[in-house]
Amino acid sequence: MTLGAAPDPPDGVREQALRARTAARALAATPRAVKDAALAEMADALDKQAREILEANAADLLNAEGADMSEAMLDRLRLTDERIAAMADALRELIGLPDPVGEVVRGSTLLNGLQVRQVRVPLGVIGIVYEARPNVTADAAGLCIKSGNAALLRGSASAHQTNRVLVAILATALESAGLPGDAIQLVGAHRSTVADLLTARGLVDVVIPRGGAGLIEHVVSTASVPVIETGVGNCHVYVDDAANLVMAEAIVVNAKTSRPSVCNSAETLLVHRQIAEEFVPRIASVLQAAGVTVHGDPEVVRLASDVLPASEQDWATEYLSLDIAVRVVDSLVEAVEHIARWGTGHTEAIVSDSASAIGRFVAGVDAAAVMINASTRFTDGSEFGFGAEIGISTQKLHARGPLGLPELTTTTYVVTGAGHIR
Amino acid sequence: MTLGAAPDPPDGVREQALRARTAARALAATPRAVKDAALAEMADALDKQAREILEANAADLLNAEGADMSEAMLDRLRLTDERIAAMADALRELIGLPDPVGEVVRGSTLLNGLQVRQVRVPLGVIGIVYEARPNVTADAAGLCIKSGNAALLRGSASAHQTNRVLVAILATALESAGLPGDAIQLVGAHRSTVADLLTARGLVDVVIPRGGAGLIEHVVSTASVPVIETGVGNCHVYVDDAANLVMAEAIVVNAKTSRPSVCNSAETLLVHRQIAEEFVPRIASVLQAAGVTVHGDPEVVRLASDVLPASEQDWATEYLSLDIAVRVVDSLVEAVEHIARWGTGHTEAIVSDSASAIGRFVAGVDAAAVMINASTRFTDGSEFGFGAEIGISTQKLHARGPLGLPELTTTTYVVTGAGHIR
Numbered sequence: 001m002t003l004g005a006a007p008d009p010p011d012g013v014r015e016q017a018l019r020a021r022t023a024a025r026a027l028a029a030t031p032r033a034v035k036d037a038a039l040a041e042m043a044d045a046l047d048k049q050a051r052e053i054l055e056a057n058a059a060d061l062l063n064a065e066g067a068d069m070s071e072a073m074l075d076r077l078r079l080t081d082e083r084i085a086a087m088a089d090a091l092r093e094l095i096g097l098p099d100p101v102g103e104v105v106r107g108s109t110l111l112n113g114l115q116v117r118q119v120r121v122p123l124g125v126i127g128i129v130y131e132a133r134p135n136v137t138a139d140a141a142g143l144c145i146k147s148g149n150a151a152l153l154r155g156s157a158s159a160h161q162t163n164r165v166l167v168a169i170l171a172t173a174l175e176s177a178g179l180p181g182d183a184i185q186l187v188g189a190h191r192s193t194v195a196d197l198l199t200a201r202g203l204v205d206v207v208i209p210r211g212g213a214g215l216i217e218h219v220v221s222t223a224s225v226p227v228i229e230t231g232v233g234n235c236h237v238y239v240d241d242a243a244n245l246v247m248a249e250a251i252v253v254n255a256k257t258s259r260p261s262v263c264n265s266a267e268t269l270l271v272h273r274q275i276a277e278e279f280v281p282r283i284a285s286v287l288q289a290a291g292v293t294v295h296g297d298p299e300v301v302r303l304a305s306d307v308l309p310a311s312e313q314d315w316a317t318e319y320l321s322l323d324i325a326v327r328v329v330d331s332l333v334e335a336v337e338h339i340a341r342w343g344t345g346h347t348e349a350i351v352s353d354s355a356s357a358i359g360r361f362v363a364g365v366d367a368a369a370v371m372i373n374a375s376t377r378f379t380d381g382s383e384f385g386f387g388a389e390i391g392i393s394t395q396k397l398h399a400r401g402p403l404g405l406p407e408l409t410t411t412t413y414v415v416t417g418a419g420h421i422r
Numbered sequence: 423m424t425l426g427a428a429p430d431p432p433d434g435v436r437e438q439a440l441r442a443r444t445a446a447r448a449l450a451a452t453p454r455a456v457k458d459a460a461l462a463e464m465a466d467a468l469d470k471q472a473r474e475i476l477e478a479n480a481a482d483l484l485n486a487e488g489a490d491m492s493e494a495m496l497d498r499l500r501l502t503d504e505r506i507a508a509m510a511d512a513l514r515e516l517i518g519l520p521d522p523v524g525e526v527v528r529g530s531t532l533l534n535g536l537q538v539r540q541v542r543v544p545l546g547v548i549g550i551v552y553e554a555r556p557n558v559t560a561d562a563a564g565l566c567i568k569s570g571n572a573a574l575l576r577g578s579a580s581a582h583q584t585n586r587v588l589v590a591i592l593a594t595a596l597e598s599a600g601l602p603g604d605a606i607q608l609v610g611a612h613r614s615t616v617a618d619l620l621t622a623r624g625l626v627d628v629v630i631p632r633g634g635a636g637l638i639e640h641v642v643s644t645a646s647v648p649v650i651e652t653g654v655g656n657c658h659v660y661v662d663d664a665a666n667l668v669m670a671e672a673i674v675v676n677a678k679t680s681r682p683s684v685c686n687s688a689e690t691l692l693v694h695r696q697i698a699e700e701f702v703p704r705i706a707s708v709l710q711a712a713g714v715t716v717h718g719d720p721e722v723v724r725l726a727s728d729v730l731p732a733s734e735q736d737w738a739t740e741y742l743s744l745d746i747a748v749r750v751v752d753s754l755v756e757a758v759e760h761i762a763r764w765g766t767g768h769t770e771a772i773v774s775d776s777a778s779a780i781g782r783f784v785a786g787v788d789a790a791a792v793m794i795n796a797s798t799r800f801t802d803g804s805e806f807g808f809g810a811e812i813g814i815s816t817q818k819l820h821a822r823g824p825l826g827l828p829e830l831t832t833t834t835y836v837v838t839g840a841g842h843i844r
Contacts, residue, residue, distance in 0.1 A: 029785045110806070114796060114800060114805075116806055116807075118823075205818050220646060224642060224643055226648075226817065228819070244841070247841035250841060250843055251843060253843075254843035254844060255843075362836055363450070363451045364447075364451075366543075366546070366834075368834060369834065369835040369836075370834060371837050371839065372836070372837065372838045372839065373839045373840055373841055374837055374838070374839025374840075374842040375839075377843070378536060378839075379835070383532075383536075384532070384538055385530065385532055395648060396545050396627050397545075397628060397650070397819060397832070398820040400832050400833055400834065400835075401540075401833070401834075401835050410818035410819070410822050412788075412790060412791065412792060412823075413790065413801070413823045414792050415792065415793050415796055415800055416795065417793065417794060417800075418669075418795055419666070419669035419672060419673065419795055419796070420673075420795070420796040420797060420800065421672055421676035421677075421797045422680055422797055422799040422805070
C-alpha cells in the first residue's frame, strides 16, 4: 500500500464501465441464493481483513491531518474495529431482505389473450459519487449486489486508500462466491473521473450522488446520464394553533437535537401566531438548554431571550448543526408558502390536532415525506420498514423518499402471445 | 390571427413556468369530477371551434408549402374535421380512466404505531417538446390535466399558429370549468425557448421530448431538469430455430408493415442459421410482395433475391419506412448480442416454441418490452389496457414502456403519528 496520492487505476472510467456492464449482465441472471451467499462472503471478508483496512485508513488519516482537515471531517473518515464490524453487519442484514428482481409488479391477460407482466429487473450499472465516509463503499456495494446491479464507486480522494482496500476485499469475496469481481469497482480519485462517470451515457444507467448540496448541484448540472438526487434536507416543523404544545415541544426537540448532522433533522420551526406568545419562549429555552442556538425573526427575538436575528440566509440553510431558525407565521397558509419558498422537498412536519389543518398542510406541501404529529427524523428506509437504503431521494422522478432495493431496479414488460398480430 | 411568424409570447418561459406552478398547485388539489368536467369542456370546445382551428392550420400549411416541406411532413401538420373530432374524442376517453392522484401505492402501520402511506401526487409542471403533429397539443394537455399537472407545451415552429389557437381554446375551456387557464400554456416557438424550458430547474419538474432521435439526443444533452426519454425504437424480431415458421412469417409481416412509421414497428429481422435456408427466401419474398425493401447480410443476399447488401448503418437505423434489415445469426446468443449492440431498449421479439430459448432471450435482452410469439406492435398503452399514453419511455428511470396517467405522477409518504419521536 503506497502512502500519499493513490495511483491511477490501470484504465479509465469508460473501460471500467464496459467491464461493469458485462458483470451486470451476469448479475442480472443470478439467483437470490447466490447473491445472498456473496453478501455473506463480503461481510466475513471485511471482518477477517479488518487490520488491512485499518492500515489503509491510518494512511488516509495521516494525509488528512497533514492537510489540516477539520476534526468533524476526520471523524467521518476514521474507521475503527466497531465501524468495520458495523459495515459487515449491514451487509448481513441485506441477506434477510427480499430480492426485488423478478417481482411481478402487475400483470393481466388482455381480451385478445395476450399475457402482460411487468417484471422488476436490475438497472444495470449504478455510479455512486460520495464524500468522505468509507462505510458508504460497503453499503452501496451491498445494495447494488443484492439488487443485481454493478457498482462504480467514486469516493472522496481523502478516503481513497481505505476505499481501494475495501473494494479489493469486496471484489475478491464476490469472486469466491462465483460472481464477477468487476461488479464492484472503484473509480480513480482524480478530479476528471467524476465528469467521466457523469457523461458515460449508454454505459452507466444512473448516478446517485451522496453528499452535501454542492456535490449534488455539481452532479445534476454536469450529468448527461440520469441522476437520482438525494439528501439535501431543509426540513420544517410547523406548530399549528391547534397543536398540543407538550407534543410539539417533544417533536421539535427530537427533530432538532437527536442527530443534527443528518438530512432528516429539522432546520426551521414555524409557529402559528395564536400560540407564539406561549410556545416560543418555552421552546427557545428548552432548545437552548439542549445546546441549540436559536435564530429568530423579529417576533421571536421579542418573545424569547438570547435569540440571534435571522436573515434570509437562515431560512435557506441546512445547518446540520445545533442551530435552528424560528419564525412566527400568521396562518397555516403562510407556513405552507414559507416551505414552498425555502424547503428542499425532503420532509415537512405539522403538529396539530385539527383534522382540517392537517388536510390542508398535506395537500399544500410538496415533499418526499409529510409527518403528521411525528418527528421529521422518521424519514428513513429502516424506520419505514424497508430495510437498508442508499439515501433519501428528494426528486420526483423514479423514486421519492428512501431509496431501498426496489428503487434500484427498473421494470420490463414481458408479453406472451401465441402468434398474436395487430 | 396574423400569418407568417407568430409573435413572441408576452413573457418568457420562466414567467410562464412560474404561472404554471401556481396553476399546478391548484390542480393538485382538484377533485376528479372537476377535472373530468374540464376535459369534457375541452373536447366540446374543439368540436365547436373546429373552423377557427382549420383556418390557423391553413396558414401554417401555406407557410410550410412555401418552405418546401415534404409531403409526409405536410401530412403530419395537416388537420381535418375528422382529425379534430379524433382529438376531441381522445380527450373524452380520458374521462373514463381512473384518476391516479390520491392512489395509495402502499401503506402499513409500523411496530411503533406510526401509519405510513405512500400516496400518488401530480409531478407538478410538465414540459413537452414535440415535433409537427398538432394532435399532440390536445393529447398532452388532456393527459396532464387528468393527472393534475400543468403543461408547458413547446411544439414545432411550423405548427405554431395551429397550436396557438388550440391552446387558447383549451385554456378557455379550462377556465369555464373553474380551473386555471395557466395550466395549459404554449411556449414561444423561437429557438431559445427549448433551452429555456430544459434548464428551468426548480420551475419545471420534468420534460418529455416526443420526436425523432435527434430531438431526444438534443434534449437529453441540454437538459438540467429531469427528462423522460421516449420513443426511439430500433426493434428486432428474432426467429429461433425452434420457431413455428408460419407464425414467424405472420409476426414479421405485421411488425414491419402494419404501420411502418411508428416506434414499435420492427426494423431488423434476425434469423437462426438452422432455419435460414427455409425461412429467409420465403420471408423476403412475402415482405417484398408487401412493398418492403430488404437489406441483408451476405448470407441473406445469397439466400434470397433482390436483397440490398446491408452495412452497419442498416443495423443502427430506425427506418420508420418499408425497409427491413435481415441478418442470419449462428445462435440465440448472437441474436442477443446483436440486440445489445444495436437495440434502443424499446421492444424486442422472439418467435420460438422452445421454453428454454424463450427464457434465455427474456433474461438476455434489456428493453422496455419483450414480446414472446407476438408482434412488436403491441407495445402501446392502449393495447396494454392502460388507456391513453404520452409516449413510450425507453429509459430505465421512473417509467419504462408506455407512459400513461400513473407515470405522470410521483408519490409522497404521508406519515401519521401521535407525538412519535425517535
